[in-house]
Amino acid sequence: MDSKDLFNNNNNESSKEYPISTLFECFPECLVDVFADVQGVIPPWLSGSLVRVGPGKFKYGEQEVKHWFDGAGILHKFSVAEGRVTFQSKFIESEAYRNNTAQQRITVAEFGTSITPDPCASKFARFKSWFQLPPKGDNVNINVFKYGDFLVACTDSPVFQTVTQDLSTVGSI
Numbered sequence: 001m002d003s004k005d006l007f008n009n010n011n012n013e014s015s016k017e018y019p020i021s022t023l024f025e026c027f028p029e030c031l032v033d034v035f036a037d038v039q040g041v042i043p044p045w046l047s048g049s050l051v052r053v054g055p056g057k058f059k060y061g062e063q064e065v066k067h068w069f070d071g072a073g074i075l076h077k078f079s080v081a082e083g084r085v086t087f088q089s090k091f092i093e094s095e096a097y098r099n100n101t102a103q104q105r106i107t108v109a110e111f112g113t114s115i116t117p118d119p120c121a122s123k124f125a126r127f128k129s130w131f132q133l134p135p136k137g138d139n140v141n142i143n144v145f146k147y148g149d150f151l152v153a154c155t156d157s158p159v160f161q162t163v164t165q166d167l168s169t170v171g172s173i
Helices: 003-008 013-017 020-024 095-103 123-129
Strands: 030-035 048-057 072-081 084-091 143-147 150-154 160-163 169-172
Touching: 048 084, 048 143, 072 095, 072 150
Parallel strands: none
Antiparallel strands: 030 084, 048 072, 072 084, 143 150, 150 160, 160 169
């Protein structure tokens, strides 16, 4: 099998069931607790939350990110209490996420995604932008850990976002 077969998803039956393109589908936020259907019994002593982060938004307007690591970070929280499980998810509201969403285009360069000049800028400003370093993003979608009363989401560069237990973004640190 070569890489062309892998990325065209025609190499075997399992890839037809789960094509690689599904990795680039946008996730919706789930801002209210959704109760999961539990099969079996959860021990009464088991309680707490599991929070994970990963890329969840890959498209702004007509522009799409070019690498999986560039998708906007989304937090997924599973909470267990009194034998029940709830799920909640929320995008990390980094400056890059807010700007991209507001302008419906990619406004900051990420790991594998470059940006195009602002179409609303003057001709001189667009020309000048080719000689300036693009703004770097503060998107985080690799790991999340607890620090005191907060959660800290991070990436593999020195960028961190603090988040509260209810998944609200506090800001960069």
